Structure formats: C-alpha cells, structure tokens
Amino acid sequence: MDTEEQENELVALQSIFSSEEFARHESKSSGELRVSVELPSGYAVTLAEDDALKQCKISFLPPLRLNFGLPEDYPSRSPPSFSLSCNWLTHNQLAALGAHLTDLYRATGGDVVLFSWVQFLREDTLAFLNLNSVLVLPNVPSTPYNSQESIHAALSERKSSQTALTSGAENVQTFFLDDEKRVKGAGDNAPETFEERGPFSGLSLNPAQRLLSEILTHDAAQGQKVFQSTVYDCAVCFMSYLGSECVQIQECGHVFCQACLAEFCKLQIREGNVLGVTCAQADCTALPTQAQVESLVGEELFRRYDRLLLQHSLDCMPDVMYCPRPSCASPVVREEASGVALCSVCGFAFCVTCKKTYHGTDDCRPKRLLKSLQKEDSEQGNAELPQSVEGMKALWDDFASGSKQRRRLLVSRYGQKGLFQSLEDCLSQGWIGSNSKNCPRCFCRIEKNFGCNIMTCSQCRQQFCWVCLAVLSYEKSLQHFQDSSCSRY
Incomplete structure (x- = not known):
C-alpha cells in the first residue's frame, strides 16, 4: 500500500512541476525539489558593509533545495527523510523550517505530504521566518539542515518502536550518503537539469558579498526569462510580440519590437546623428545600452556609431585638439598653460595656436597678426x-x-x-x-556645380538625390528617378 502511494505521489509531482523544479533520482524513492519563494512587491536584500547598509530590490531569490528520500513505511508510519539547503538562510532558519515540515507530516495523520511541503515553502517561508519585507544577508556560509538531526532524539524517546525507527534511520543514512556523493560530483545520480553552484568562488569577496552577487545574478536571469515569455505591444508599430522578440530600454522601461527599434537606430547612425540613438518613444531621452545597440544594428554600423560617439565626446572637451597631420588626425590632450601639444600616435609636436611645427616660446605669426589687428581695431x-x-x-x-x-x-x-x-x-x-545642401548621412555641406542629380558625398561617400535628398543605393540609384517626380538632370 505504501509503495503504491509513493509511486502515485512521485508521478503527480512530475506532472505538476517542470524539470527545473523537480528531478526524480534513479532511485525510485528519492528526488530533489527546487522551490522558488514568492516575494512581495518591493522586496529588498540588505548587506552590512563598512558601517553602512547596501540595499537592493529584487523580484526573485535562488530556490530552496529539498532533497528527500521515502522510507518503506512512508506515508503510513514514517515521514520522508530530507535535507533542506539554501545559501541565503542560516542553518538555524533552515532547522526551523525543517522542524515545521515534520510537524506538517504529523498533522496529516499518515497521508502523503511532499506537495504540501512545497506549498508551505513557496508561500509561507518569509512569513514563518519573519522576513516579510527585508532579507539581511548572513555573513557566514550557510550549512544544510537534514532530518537526521532530529531522528537521534526521536530514537531515544521512542524505544518501543525501535525496529521501525532503526529501519528508517538506515534508509536516511543511505539517502544522505548518496546525497553527499551528488554534492561532491562523485555519483552518477545527480539530475542533469540542475547546474552546479559557485560561479563567484574565484573572486576575493567575503561570503555576504558573494551571496549578494549570486542573488543579483539569479534575479536578473529570472527577470529575463519572465520578460521573454510575456507578450508586449510595440510602441512604434503597435503590434503584439513575445518578449523574446522585443527590446526593453532599461533606463525608462519602454518596450519595442526588435525590427522597429533596429530600423530607428540604423537610420540615426546612417545620418550621423549618434545623439539621436535613444528610446524611440516620443520625448523620451533614455539611452539603450551599448550591447543592445550592437545587437540591433550589426557590427559594421556599430563601429561607425562608436567612432562618431567618441568623436562627439572629444569635440565637447575644451582641452582636446586634433593632430594637424592629415595622415594622422588623432586626438591630442593639451595642457592649458602650455603652447605645445604632442601627438601620442605619430609623435608630432606642434604649436597649439598656428598648428605648425613647434617653434619655441616666441609668439607665432598668427598671434602677432591678431595683436596688430586688435590694436588697429581698438583705435x-x-x-x-x-x-x-x-x-x-x-x-x-x-x-x-x-x-x-x-x-x-x-x-x-x-x-x-x-x-x-x-x-x-x-x-x-x-x-x-x-x-x-547637407548630405543626408553625415550633414556635410555639398555644392553641386555640374553633372546629374546623383550626388556622392566627398566625406562619407553616400549617394543621394540632389532634388529631394533621398539616400540612394549604388545598385538601384537609377530606379529612384523612374519611380518619383525627381528628374535625373
């Protein structure tokens, strides 16, 4: 009877939970449940650091790991043997949860209990441990709790049922030896769906800092999974797409389909308007990340975007000028009180006033001419x-x-x-x-003095129509004059 109930319970768990939440071990009477605790809106984790509190709001915590083994007399007489582990709870907190799980089994009067345990851990863990709004991260590594800690006490109190408890203890001992092998990676029973933990073990962080990094990484990964499986309306084309086909601007939260945002960014970069690569929502100035821009526009356009953005930043710096050698033209940082600048790329030393080879501390000709004009003009x-x-x-x-x-x-x-x-x-x-007229791509001024209306910018080599300033492709430039009111000459 117990064997049949155990099998029915395990089959039910497999049908209810995904492979990421439940894995049945090769041993038919054991498995692992990963329970994600439900968090209220605005939940935060707190880290005490250098006499200050660092607080981060999160939506997901790493799951609780419940490894269980079912004794032969479960559920009629014995509770499941289990271990409970979680890196963001202390051993005492895990022990309190474990003791309550045992109490939940006793309250059932001999019924299956694993699903009830999962429901309790998911919905009531925070309230049970009084962690309703803030979790203070422990500064010491957490150690798992296992039901063996309470079995020894139970053995001394229940001498009358020595045989049954000894059998249960042997099952527990066998289960936890197998579990230790799984943790160490020596056994073959570990489920392939569960990844090994400890990605930050190589960093020089204290336990609380490493734990915070793990929590934030898990929170970001789970948030991305939820985003990809949610349907959003693109703010440009007003069509509905799964999040996996969309891009969200982190700074403002606006969501667009990849096609619309990619076309918007490509247009701005082709026209040389790198400051226009922003959120596509009207009047929103939030910026996409560099990684988002690169994935949207491709490697070639991203190199142009990166170069123009750097050039714009340098042009805004008053202490940056460019090497006057046409073959170099590299940015040079000059000292405010010095009259000489040295190019770090080609090694050319030049006067910051006349841009010629440095001629010493004497006033250069442009300075003398300027002074004479100022004197003449002042009179x-x-x-x-x-x-x-x-x-x-x-x-x-x-x-x-x-x-x-x-x-x-x-x-x-x-x-x-x-x-x-x-x-x-x-x-x-x-x-x-x-x-x-301005080139439609780089806005360089272009004069037309002869020839047809197919113009080629001397700076960026973009072809365009002189009449309407439409951007033309090299392969299909003539089609523009066949399908529009613009004349070729």
Whole structure:
C-alpha cells in the first residue's frame, strides 16, 4: 500500500512541476525539489558593509533545495527523510523550517505530504521566518539542515518502536550518503537539469558579498526569462510580440519590437546623428545600452556609431585638439598653460595656436597678426553692427556703392576688422546656404556645380538625390528617378 502511494505521489509531482523544479533520482524513492519563494512587491536584500547598509530590490531569490528520500513505511508510519539547503538562510532558519515540515507530516495523520511541503515553502517561508519585507544577508556560509538531526532524539524517546525507527534511520543514512556523493560530483545520480553552484568562488569577496552577487545574478536571469515569455505591444508599430522578440530600454522601461527599434537606430547612425540613438518613444531621452545597440544594428554600423560617439565626446572637451597631420588626425590632450601639444600616435609636436611645427616660446605669426589687428581695431570705432542678415547686406551695399568719404565714415564707426570680418562671414554663410545642401548621412555641406542629380558625398561617400535628398543605393540609384517626380538632370 505504501509503495503504491509513493509511486502515485512521485508521478503527480512530475506532472505538476517542470524539470527545473523537480528531478526524480534513479532511485525510485528519492528526488530533489527546487522551490522558488514568492516575494512581495518591493522586496529588498540588505548587506552590512563598512558601517553602512547596501540595499537592493529584487523580484526573485535562488530556490530552496529539498532533497528527500521515502522510507518503506512512508506515508503510513514514517515521514520522508530530507535535507533542506539554501545559501541565503542560516542553518538555524533552515532547522526551523525543517522542524515545521515534520510537524506538517504529523498533522496529516499518515497521508502523503511532499506537495504540501512545497506549498508551505513557496508561500509561507518569509512569513514563518519573519522576513516579510527585508532579507539581511548572513555573513557566514550557510550549512544544510537534514532530518537526521532530529531522528537521534526521536530514537531515544521512542524505544518501543525501535525496529521501525532503526529501519528508517538506515534508509536516511543511505539517502544522505548518496546525497553527499551528488554534492561532491562523485555519483552518477545527480539530475542533469540542475547546474552546479559557485560561479563567484574565484573572486576575493567575503561570503555576504558573494551571496549578494549570486542573488543579483539569479534575479536578473529570472527577470529575463519572465520578460521573454510575456507578450508586449510595440510602441512604434503597435503590434503584439513575445518578449523574446522585443527590446526593453532599461533606463525608462519602454518596450519595442526588435525590427522597429533596429530600423530607428540604423537610420540615426546612417545620418550621423549618434545623439539621436535613444528610446524611440516620443520625448523620451533614455539611452539603450551599448550591447543592445550592437545587437540591433550589426557590427559594421556599430563601429561607425562608436567612432562618431567618441568623436562627439572629444569635440565637447575644451582641452582636446586634433593632430594637424592629415595622415594622422588623432586626438591630442593639451595642457592649458602650455603652447605645445604632442601627438601620442605619430609623435608630432606642434604649436597649439598656428598648428605648425613647434617653434619655441616666441609668439607665432598668427598671434602677432591678431595683436596688430586688435590694436588697429581698438583705435577705431566700436559701434554695434546690425544683428540681422538683411541689415548686414544693407550695410555692405552702402559700403560698396558709397564714396570714399562714406567708406571712411563707416570704417571709423564700426572698425575695420569688425566691419570686414563680420561682413565676410555673413555673406559667406548666406552664399553657402543658398548654393549648397547637407548630405543626408553625415550633414556635410555639398555644392553641386555640374553633372546629374546623383550626388556622392566627398566625406562619407553616400549617394543621394540632389532634388529631394533621398539616400540612394549604388545598385538601384537609377530606379529612384523612374519611380518619383525627381528628374535625373
């Protein structure tokens, strides 16, 4: 009768739990259950470190491991022999749980109890140990609890049933010897679905720090599993996808399908707008991780993204300039008080003012010219120039068509340097704006002076249409002019 009930219970466990939660050993009367404790929202683990508390919120804890063996007289007379192990609970806490499991068997009056044990460990462990909201990590390695610790006391109290208990003790001893072999890796009975623990054993961390690392790693892995099996709506195409086909921006939590976010990132990188590689949600400036960008756009575009991002960062640094040698052009960090910069790549030493070979501490020609212009300009008027383009053009027309006396008056009023330099800059920018367009990929200014409307950027070599600035492929550039209103010439 007991043998039949044991078999029925083990078959039921196999049908209820996955292979990651339950493994039946080759011995028909033993196995291992891995029980994931249910955590309330906002649950945290706390680590005491250097007179301070480090607290991390988590959603998953590593499972409790319940190894059990079923004596011949289970469930009618004897409880299962078992060991309970968990790296985030102390031995005393495990012993309290183990004693309660034994009490649960006694309360059944001889019924099967393994499923009830699992339910208790999953739903009531935290409340039973008064760990409802915060878990303080122990600073000493945890040791497993096994039911042998209480059997010796039971043997002395139950002399009248010496034969039955001796038989049960022999079964327990045999079971735990097998379990020790499984832990050491010497036996062949270990289930292949359960991985070996201790990935942080090579790090120089104390037990509590190593435990926190294991918990955070497990929490991230379980969170990813849940994400991949959940259905999400893409915020771009509004279609529903499994999480395994989506990407979540960690900083903001927005979710997009891989195809939409990949196309969005590729477009920004091709256009040279690396600062635009952000969350695709409107008005959201959260950034995807470097690993996410690389997996979305591929190796070639990611190298361009990485290079442009580095270049933008260097351009924003006031103490960074570039080697003037065209064959090098490497970034160089210069000292603020020094007039010389040394390229660490090609070894070229150059003047930070004129970008020529370093000529010593004497003032270089650009400095002397600047000083003379400043002196000359200081001796003349300093009236404010017009602020608008139209005003500058009117001033230039007045100067160009005026008499010598009128020109002298304008120079004395505005200063020679301010007048001519500002006019030249203004008119040059106006001409550039009227006679050139931006490359749609790198935004370099392009002038078209002859030929057809198929343009090739001299900087990034991208082909595009001069009329509508559409990006063209080298293989199908002519099709653009056949299927649109743009003319080839």
